[in-house]
Structure formats: C-alpha cells, structure tokens
Amino acid sequence: MKAIVIGGTQSGVGKTTVTAGVIGALRARGLRVAVFKTGPDYLDPTFHTAASGQPCRNLDSWIMPPELIVRAFRRAAQRADVAIVEGVMGLFDGRSGEDESGSTAQVAKLLGLPVVLVVDASAMARSAAAMVLGYATFDPGLRVAGVVLNRIAGERHFEAAKVAIERQSGVPVLGLMHRDDAFALPGRHLGLVSALERDASTSLASIAAAAVRGIDIDALLALAAEIPDEAGEEPVTAAEHVPIAIARDPAFSFYYEDGLDELVARGAELLPFSPLTDASLPAGARGVYIGGGYPEVFAAELAANRPMHEALRAHAAAGLPVYAECGGHMYLGQSLTALDGSRYEMAALTPLQSTMQGTRLALGYRVATALREGPVAKAGDQLRGHEFHLSAAAPPSEASACWRFQDPGRLDGFALGPVWSSYLHLHFAASPDAAQRFIDVCKGAWG
Numbered sequence: 001m002k003a004i005v006i007g008g009t010q011s012g013v014g015k016t017t018v019t020a021g022v023i024g025a026l027r028a029r030g031l032r033v034a035v036f037k038t039g040p041d042y043l044d045p046t047f048h049t050a051a052s053g054q055p056c057r058n059l060d061s062w063i064m065p066p067e068l069i070v071r072a073f074r075r076a077a078q079r080a081d082v083a084i085v086e087g088v089m090g091l092f093d094g095r096s097g098e099d100e101s102g103s104t105a106q107v108a109k110l111l112g113l114p115v116v117l118v119v120d121a122s123a124m125a126r127s128a129a130a131m132v133l134g135y136a137t138f139d140p141g142l143r144v145a146g147v148v149l150n151r152i153a154g155e156r157h158f159e160a161a162k163v164a165i166e167r168q169s170g171v172p173v174l175g176l177m178h179r180d181d182a183f184a185l186p187g188r189h190l191g192l193v194s195a196l197e198r199d200a201s202t203s204l205a206s207i208a209a210a211a212v213r214g215i216d217i218d219a220l221l222a223l224a225a226e227i228p229d230e231a232g233e234e235p236v237t238a239a240e241h242v243p244i245a246i247a248r249d250p251a252f253s254f255y256y257e258d259g260l261d262e263l264v265a266r267g268a269e270l271l272p273f274s275p276l277t278d279a280s281l282p283a284g285a286r287g288v289y290i291g292g293g294y295p296e297v298f299a300a301e302l303a304a305n306r307p308m309h310e311a312l313r314a315h316a317a318a319g320l321p322v323y324a325e326c327g328g329h330m331y332l333g334q335s336l337t338a339l340d341g342s343r344y345e346m347a348a349l350t351p352l353q354s355t356m357q358g359t360r361l362a363l364g365y366r367v368a369t370a371l372r373e374g375p376v377a378k379a380g381d382q383l384r385g386h387e388f389h390l391s392a393a394a395p396p397s398e399a400s401a402c403w404r405f406q407d408p409g410r411l412d413g414f415a416l417g418p419v420w421s422s423y424l425h426l427h428f429a430a431s432p433d434a435a436q437r438f439i440d441v442c443k444g445a446w447g
Helices: 017-029 044-052 066-077 104-111 128-136 155-169 201-214 217-223 257-265 299-304 306-317 327-331 432-443
Strands: 004-006 034-037 058-059 082-086 115-120 145-153 173-178 242-247 252-254 268-273 287-290 322-325 336-338 343-345 354-358 362-370 382-390 403-404 414-416 420-424
Touching: 004 017, 004 104, 004 217, 017 044, 017 082, 017 145, 017 173, 017 201, 017 217, 034 044, 034 066, 044 082, 058 066, 066 082, 066 104, 082 104, 104 115, 104 173, 115 128, 128 145, 128 155, 145 155, 145 217, 155 173, 173 217, 242 343, 242 432, 252 327, 257 268, 257 432, 268 362, 268 432, 287 327, 287 354, 287 432, 299 336, 306 322, 322 327, 327 432, 362 414
Parallel strands: 004 082, 004 115, 034 058, 034 082, 115 145, 145 173, 242 268, 242 287, 287 322, 322 420, 336 354
Antiparallel strands: 336 343, 362 382, 362 403, 414 420
C-alpha cells in the first residue's frame, strides 16, 4: 500500500482541491483510496468522503497521542491501495508557533510519509523556488518529495516556476492545476459548505479530470511511501448494544469518524435522527448525541420543529443523557439570534441564549477540566478538545458550568442533570475513557 501527505504552504492555497483531484485520478485507475485529514476539521472531510467513496478520518496530533495516530491510520488504510493524508493550514502550522504540535509536518513524521507541497503560484513564478527551498530545508526530519503548482495561468507561467523550483531546490514539480473558477468550492463563515448540503459530484468530476490532465500521478505514486500490508488492530466489538440517538442531517454533521467507531466498539448502536425533520427520537434510545454543525443556517426550520423540542425535553426529564457539542449546544439553548437580528426559539434544555457575530470569536485547542459528574466525564477529569464557533453567549455560572478551560481559563457549557452541553468538541477515539463513560451512563450506570 502506498501513502503520501498533501500539504500546503499556507491556508487557502488549494490543498483540498488538489487532494480531491488526486483522489479522483487514483479512483479513475480503479484504485481503492483511504483518505485522511490532519487537524480538527469537519468540512474538508465531507468532500474527500464524496471523492473517495470511503469515510475520511481525522488525524490530530495534538488531541490524539502518537500511538493512536498510527493505530487510526493503519486501521483505516489497511485494505486500501493508496492512502492520502491532506494537511491543515501551512505545513508547519499547529497549536502555536513554539513547536510542531498539531501540525501536518508532525503527522507526516509520525507516519513516516513524504509530503507533496501545494503552492499557490497565481502571483509568482521564480519566487516560488525560494518558497519551496525554505519548506524543503526547514525541518531535516521531513521529506518534501514533490510540488504541485496550483492556480497556474498558462504553460509559460508553469514552465517558469517549474524550472526555477527544480533548479534551486531539487524538488520535482509533479504538475499543475490551472486557475479555474469552476474548481472553487463554495464557502461560508466556518469554512467550506459541507458536501452533505450540496451535490458535489459535478465539481469533483471536473477537479478529478483536471488532475488527470495536469498532475503526473505515476510520479506521485513513485514518491509515495510503501506501507507494509499488515493486519491493523481491529476494534473489539462489545457484546451488549446500547441504542444512542445521533443527530445526522445538514444542520448537524460535525463528527469524527474514528470517534463514532470508538463508541460503536464499546457497545453503542448509533441511531441517526434529524432535528430538522423528525418529530420524535428513535425508539428505545438510551441517550442522545448532538454534534456540531450549522444550526444558525437552519435556525428557522429547527425552531419550527416543536415536536422534536418536546421529545428531547421528555428524554432528559426521564433521566436519560443528552450530550451536545457546539452547534448542538446552541440548539439545546433557549434561543439563537442570527446575523440579521432574527431571534429563533430553540429546544430550551439549557438557559443558553446564543448570538451570531460577524467575526470569528473562538478558535483553538482547549484543555478542559470537568467541574462535576456528567455523561462524558467525572468531576476532575481533564480532556483535550477544540473550540470553533462564531456565536457568543453570556458565560455560565460556576454552579451550572460543565467545563473550565485551562486556556483561556474560563467556564463553558451547562451541566444540568443528564444534560451536558458545551462549545467543546471532543474526539472519543482520543478520549476512550470519555467514550466508555458515555456508554455506561446510557446504560444507567451514572456513578
């Protein structure tokens, strides 16, 4: 099995487009492609899932310990012909400027994989050589094996950049993607519009065709690392199944695939439901999990579905756990105020009143300490996660908050009996004790 990382010089250079194109070109050869995304990203993976026909999985080297990164990669890639890992931000960007933690470079080194560097050459030619030379020599422990030039204007532009890069850095240029507005993937305030909300097949087909024309796929495969075909560790399947309702629709789609696998391996039977359209929870559900997403985009529809509000309140009133993250946190609150000032009534399981803001307010990794007993933690437990939202709300009180964030040292969320709701995104595969806790609480074992 071959494997390679596709990284970028910075955010916005077109890593996702190039990655989707390479995936499509490989599939056109009849190859089975396993695909991964570094960092805490929920949106790019929807396109890679659509392009590959396989679930895209996240590899986050700050949230996940090294051994779990390697295990998750090997487990998901073992039956593939090629594994492609798309980077996050710039190649060396991570949690901070002090070290490589959470960066694409760190994940590449943990997995022993070379990097193909995507360069946005739209406003440069020979200067691209200086950039590639810097990236290729910055970390001697990392191999930058090839370059793809994105947003190329024409053949003369490509040749000027290619000759300079190969002469000055010694790194081969594997090809190009032309500047083409048709390749642009639509975005919104938190990033790309999820492929779950639109039919991406036409765009992905065009991107794949462009990659077939412009990128030397044989050369890319020749540079990829050869990963031994060895059996990866399979998750242990629990004997007892615990039905847990999970919100899965265009409004709520932010989940880590490996995190869901961890829940299933420990006994969860995940039953999808839609807060947008369903009038009730799945029959027999012992717990509810509502992940992140875009409740602000679908606020009117969520507000109108009063039967679901009542079903969630009845579930919690029966003492059954409800766990919500970020967008789910906003949905469980009293109200959500949109950018235009419109106020929508939400499910009212917590007193949260969230208001959308015009600028990004909260983005970053968090170390969170549980302040009391809840569905995913015991008091004093410390977990890693991340925060990513454009809404604001009054801070909770010490008496009702579920988390204290180590940095920036503030309270977050609500712990109200069986309801545990906050802005924090957890990765259950990186926090197996939290996964087991959730399963046990859904079984009725709160202590």
